[in-house]
Amino acid sequence: MPSKNLKYSKDHEWVRVDGDIAVIGITNYAQLQLGDIVYVELPEVGVTVERDEVVCAVESVKTAADIITPISGEVVEANVDLDDGPELINDDSFAAWIMKIQISDMSEIDNLMDEAEYADFCENED
Amino acid sequence: MGKTPLYETHISLGAKMIDFGGWIMPVQYSGIIREHNKVRESAGIFDVSHMGEILITGPDSAHFTDFLITNSLIGIKPGDVIYSPMCYQNGGCVDDVLIYCLSEKNYLLAVNASNIQKDYDWITANSEHFDVKVENISELYAQIAVQGPRAQKILSEITDVNLDSIGFFKSNVSMEIGGVRAMVSRTGYTGEDGFEIYTASDDAPKLFKEILETGSDRIVPCGLGARDTLRFESCLPLYGHELSNKISPLQAGLKVFIKFGEIDYIGKKALEEEISCGIKKRITGFEMIDKGIARNGYSVFTKDGEEIGYVTSGSICPSLSKTMGLALLNADYIKSGNEILIGIRNKKVRAITVKKPFYKKKYRKREE
Structure with a gap:
């Protein structure tokens, strides 16, 4: 379930900030739009990514969706459970995180939406 | 955007709707994989009313239809259905279609949704030297596909017609089913046994509901997502993908649907040349x-x-x-x-x- 501590990007990712680490996944709205998820291309651990860069991808039966990082920094961990269980994202998209990034610029967090803002944002997407 | 007569039905069933070539269509109801598996194991029902219907009638209708398609109409009888590519002079495909022989002088072409106008224009433009009438009757008809190993059993519960009487690629051009009049053929696009039902647009919601209720837990409504994975596994070509104006039926592996011999048809020269030069x-x-x-x-x-x-x-x-x-x-x-x-x-x-x-x-x- 979403928590009050989550932040959201306009690309339908959720971000949980844990010290200087950002844990990133896709939202329930995103997984519903995608449908059955059948493959997650995970990012390479150790690479440095810039905000708005395509880092990896989530593929459903119908389509491939780029994962665009809302946060700059170094990828320190990828959720390898998704290799064999991509459907975990459909089961609970807030539990099935995709990657952890060591945040290089904390101010980027301020650009993200809170839960209420994100709910409004989704309403306008429909 | 085009809506099929079943649009309201899809909404009430909670379908996820998408734009498909100008039509607002269900991509899924309960999930593509679940729907796919249900068709393989039991049965699924699909609204494919976006597909078009073009009727060719008149004294030259058989001769003209044979001229349009790469497959042969020779020996076709009322009730028979054949699959065929329809080519340009250069061997590229205008479309791939089903031809229903309704009677000796009546041929119904079931065509792909995104090609309806293009096909109608093409057929009309080539009809000049033939005594035929070409009509686009797509608006009048809905098309419902019921596919899967239990399709026949479910449909047999809502009709008095013995469905065993409809063989593979055969049709009953006018029968009663689910309280409506329809044309029913043993055809489909899933690789399973099953039927395609053509009925008046106004009757479609009643028939769809009747099939779903009768099928109960043996059937699920399926969207275009499952239709695509089902046809893909069976390697049935999809126009715009495995067949197009740039991909000939020979390249698509459809040689078995090309006639050889004296009979002339559009694209004959190009296809014969392609064979002699090597595909x-x-x-x-x-x-x-x-x-x-x-x-x-x-x-x-x-x-x-x-x-x-x-x-x-x-x-x-x-x-x-x-x-x-x-x-x-x-x-x-x-x-x-x-x-x-x-x-x-x-x-x-x-x-x-x-x-x-x-x-x-x-x-x-x-x-x-």
């Missing part, structure tokens, strides 16, 4: 070795990095637990067992060419 490119099946899904348009390379074609369709195959693809490849590489590379995003991942179809079709062909 240079062919739709080839492949299985992914590495992870990833090869999608339409991705480039295909040899192990040495030489580009040899592109992906036309690719998907996971729910019934096979494999990820497969179809690609238009340089004919030197179509033999099974060739390792190839697919360009997916910024990577090249490994795949191997395999035989088609991926899923063995379970058609019910009657011994005559």
Whole structure:
């Protein structure tokens, strides 16, 4: 379930900030739009990514969706459970995180939406 | 955007709707994989009313229809259905269609949704020297497909007609089913036994509801997503992917649907030339070795990095637990067992060419 501590990007990712680490996944709205998820291309651990860069991808039966990082920094961990269980994202998209990034610029967090803002944002997407 | 007569039905069933070539259509109801599996195991019902119907009538209708299509109409009887590509002079495809022989002088072409106007214009433009009438009657008819091993049992509960009397690629051109009048054929696009039902647009919601209620837990409504994975596993071509104005039926592996001999038809010269010169490119099946899904348009390379074609369709195959693809490849590489590379995003991942179809079709062909 979403928590009050989550932040959201306009690309339908959720971000949980844990010290200087950002844990990133896709939202329930995103997984519903995608449908059955059948493959997650995970990012390479150790690479440095810039905000708005395509880092990896989530593929459903119908389509491939780029994962665009809302946060700059170094990828320190990828959720390898998704290799064999991509459907975990459909089961609970807030539990099935995709990657952890060591945040290089904390101010980027301020650009993200809170839960209420994100709910409004989704309403306008429909 | 076009709506089928079943639009309200889809909304009430909670379908996820998408724009499909100008039509607002259900892509899924309960989930593509679940719907796919239900069709393989039991039955599924699909609204395919976006498909078009073009009627050719008149004294020359048989002769003219035969001139339009690559397959042969010789020996066709009322109630028979045939599949055929319809080509341009250069051998490229205008469309691939089903031809229903309604009577000796009445032929109904079931055409792809996105090609309705193009096909109608093409057919009309070529009809000049024939005594025929060509009508686009797509608006008048809805089309419902009921597919899967239990399709016949479910439908038999809502009609007095013995469905065994409708053989594979045969139709009953006017019968009562679910309290409405319809044309019913043993045809489909899933690789399973099943039926396609043509009925008046106004009658479609009643019939759809009747089939769903009668089928109960034996049937689920299925969207275009499952329709695509089902046809893909069976390697049935999809116009715009495995067939197009640039891909001839020979390249698509549809030689069995091309007539040879004296009878003239549009595209004959080009197709015969293509055979005598050797078919240079062919739709080839492949299985992914590495992870990833090869999608339409991705480039295909040899192990040495030489580009040899592109992906036309690719998907996971729910019934096979494999990820497969179809690609238009340089004919030197179509033999099974060739390792190839697919360009997916910024990577090249490994795949191997395999035989088609991926899923063995379970058609019910009657011994005559």
